[in-house]
Amino acid sequence: MADIIPKEALAYLKNKKLQPAFSYKDVWHEEHSTAFTVAKAMRLDILADLQHAVVDAMEKGQSFESFKKNIKPVLQQKGWWGKKEMTDPLTGKTVNAQLGSDRRLQTIYRVNMRSAYQKGQYERAMASDLHPYLMYRIGPSVHHREEHVSWDGLILPKDDPFWDSRFPPNGWDCKCYTRAVTEARKKQYEENGIPTAPHLDGTGGGNVPAKIQAPPVKYKTYFNERKGTVEQVPEGIDPTFNWNIGQKSAGKDGNKISAQKLEESKKNYEAAAAAKPKKEYLTKKKLQGDIADLDAQIKGTSDGKTAADLAAKKVEYQMLLDKKSLAADKKKLTKEQAALQKEFDSMSVKTYSGICKDDVTTADWQDKSESIQAKKDYFQNKLNAGGIADADKVKFEQFLKDLDEFAVEGKHYSEVQAALKKVQGSLTSLKKGV
Numbered sequence: 056m057a058d059i060i061p062k063e064a065l066a067y068l069k070n071k072k073l074q075p076a077f078s079y080k081d082v083w084h085e086e087h088s089t090a091f092t093v094a095k096a097m098r099l100d101i102l103a104d105l106q107h108a109v110v111d112a113m114e115k116g117q118s119f120e121s122f123k124k125n126i127k128p129v130l131q132q133k134g135w136w137g138k139k140e141m142t143d144p145l146t147g148k149t150v151n152a153q154l155g156s157d158r159r160l161q162t163i164y165r166v167n168m169r170s171a172y173q174k175g176q177y178e179r180a181m182a183s184d185l186h187p188y189l190m191y192r193i194g195p196s197v198h199h200r201e202e203h204v205s206w207d208g209l210i211l212p213k214d215d216p217f218w219d220s221r222f223p224p225n226g227w228d229c230k231c232y233t234r235a236v237t238e239a240r241k242k243q244y245e246e247n248g249i250p251t252a253p254h255l256d257g258t259g260g261g262n263v264p265a266k267i268q269a270p271p272v273k274y275k276t277y278f279n280e281r282k283g284t285v286e287q288v289p290e291g292i293d294p295t296f297n298w299n300i301g302q303k304s305a306g307k308d309g310n311k312i313s314a315q316k317l318e319e320s321k322k323n324y325e326a327a328a329a330a331k332p333k334k335e336y337l338t339k340k341k342l343q344g345d346i347a348d349l350d351a352q353i354k355g356t357s358d359g360k361t362a363a364d365l366a367a368k369k370v371e372y373q374m375l376l377d378k379k380s381l382a383a384d385k386k387k388l389t390k391e392q393a394a395l396q397k398e399f400d401s402m403s404v405k406t407y408s409g410i411c412k413d414d415v416t417t418a419d420w421q422d423k424s425e426s427i428q429a430k431k432d433y434f435q436n437k438l439n440a441g442g443i444a445d446a447d448k449v450k451f452e453q454f455l456k457d458l459d460e461f462a463v464e465g466k467h468y469s470e471v472q473a474a475l476k477k478v479q480g481s482l483t484s485l486k487k488g489v
Contacts, residue, residue, distance in 0.1 A: 063175035068110050068167065073102040077143050080281040084298040087170070093163055095152045101135045109167045119164045123157065130155040145281060162227065169224045169232075170300055176233055177222065177301025180213060186235035189213050190249070191223070194230025202291025203231050205270065208249050208263040210241050217269040219299050226293035241265070278375055285371050339383070342376040381485065388482045395475040402468055407457050409450070420465025431458050 074090035075097045076082045082092045091106045108126040111117070117125075130136050136155040143150060153159065180186055191209040193199050203225065211217050213235075223231035236244070248262025274287040277294045288297045349369040356362050404417045410430060415423055434451045437443065443451075 063178045064171035065110070065113055065175075067171045067174045068106070068113060071106065073099050073106065075099065075102060077141070077145065078281055079295060080279050081145075083279060083282055083284075083295060087295075088300065095141065095154055096135065097141075098133075098135070101130070101133060104129050104133075105163060109164065112164065113168060113171065119161060122164050123160050126160065127155070127157075165228060166224070169230070173223055173232060174300045176235070177299070180233070180235035181301070183235060186237055187212060188236040188238075188241050189215075189218060189222075190234045190236045190244075191221075192232055192234060194232060196228075196230050200226065200229070200291055203229070206231075206266075206291075208244075209266045209269070210236055210244065211267070211269055215269060219302065220289050220297050221292060222299040222301060225291065225296050227296075229293075229296070241267075276371060276374055278378075285375075339376060339379055342372055342379065346372050346376065385482065385485055388478055388485065392475065392478045392482060395471060395478060399471050399475055402471065404468070405460075405464065407461055410454050410457050410461060415461070417461070417465045417468045420461065421469050424462070424466070427458055427462050431455060434458070 068091075070089075071091035072089055074082055074086075074092040076092045076094055077097065079092075079094040081094075082090050091102060091109075093102060093105055096102050096105065104126065108122060108129075111125070112122040127136075138151050138153055140149055141152040142148070180189055188210050189212075191206045193203050193207045206221070209217075223229060223233060225231060244265040245267065248264050251260055251263045253260035273290045275290055276285060277288045278285050279294070286294075286297070288294050346369055349365050349372065353362050353365045353369070356365070402417070406414055406416050408414050411423060411426075434454045437451050438448060438455075
């Protein structure tokens with residue numbers, strides 16, 4: 056099996072250095088070219104076990120099920136499985152962290168395998184003078200990202216800037232891949248289309264038209280709060296996949312640069328964890344102050360380019376502020392919803408007989424509230440009139456007690472229910488962006 060495994064892909068996995076990280080955001084972009092990392096795997100022995108299992112799976116051509124069968128018992132024995140409370144070394148907060156799981160193992164297997172194969176594919180393509188082009192293809196998924204479908208069949212020169220940030224894999228569970236293409240094959244695809252097998256659901260297939268013009272790039276702003284960086288990510292690309300795995304790790308210079316960046320990242324991470332940086336960097340008050348400062352700088356400059364740069368920075372800060380404000384509102388409402396739901400679920404719905412024509416419950420208070428006083432007056436007048444049997448007296452006195460209880464408990468039930476609906480409505484509006 057080792058004879059058919061791309062040597063570049065295997066070497067890529069074997070040569071990676073172990074890099075513990077609490078969050079996937081701690082090791083970013085091209086740092087992955089020299090670092091083997093798994094979020095929440097803070098022990099080197101756990102990371103080493105995972106790396107060995109991935110390398111072994113590639114060397115032997117193992118399926119995911121075989122990979123899982125081999126590594127799962129090891130992780131369970133060492134206690135890296137399920138959920139466990141951990142302290143984030145960067146923030147100092149304790150979180151209920153997800154360690155090993157079948158789903159996480161699947162992500163670890165797929166991302167490492169696909170990244171390694173694509174790295175090998177890139178290196179082989181760049182080394183071939185007979186293949187001046189790369190072709191983008193979508194993989195065997197039932198559901199595809201819209202942008203990835205639009206790139207299917209795109210044939211561009213190997214050095215086209217398109218590949219700098221959109222060389223697959225381009226996101227979590229992305230199965231897209233590339234193929235090296237000769238000049239003759241490119242012309243053939245332009246004339247006849249690209250032969251394509253049907254999708255997993257049986258649809259599609261036939262010949263996909265070849266595209267030879269790079270599409271325009273639309274960007275979205277992404278803030279990595281653990282690195283303190285704001286970046287522009289092409290639409291259709293998941294953050295942290297916004298780089299070319301082949302370019303950043305190819306050759307001695309690439310390895311040297313990646314190693315330097317990894318070392319810088321490690322030093323920054325360790326320094327941040329040791330210093331426990333102040334939280335005001337991301338507070339609403341700090342961002343509001345930064346925006347006000349930028350407004351003042353914009354008004355104080357007569358240079359058009361400087362003003363445009365400041366305005367762009369203001370937009371970034373405003374987006375961060377809006378995002379933080381929205382998150383704070385959601386957090387507050389979610390907490391309120393949980394408290395109200397807990398109170399509402401704990402309330403008993405009591406049934407009362409005799410105080411109304413038909414039986415009523417605590418939940419009927421809203422409909423009956425206006426008639427409660429009249430009913431209390433009726434039973435009180437019966438008692439005041441006298442001349443009633445002792446059994447009726449006891450019954451009427453109980454009705455009065457039930458009406459008092461119904462008034463208090465029913466009102467409380469109705470108020471909690473109304474407050475819960477209001478909070479749920481506000482949360483729904485926030486999620487819809489209303």
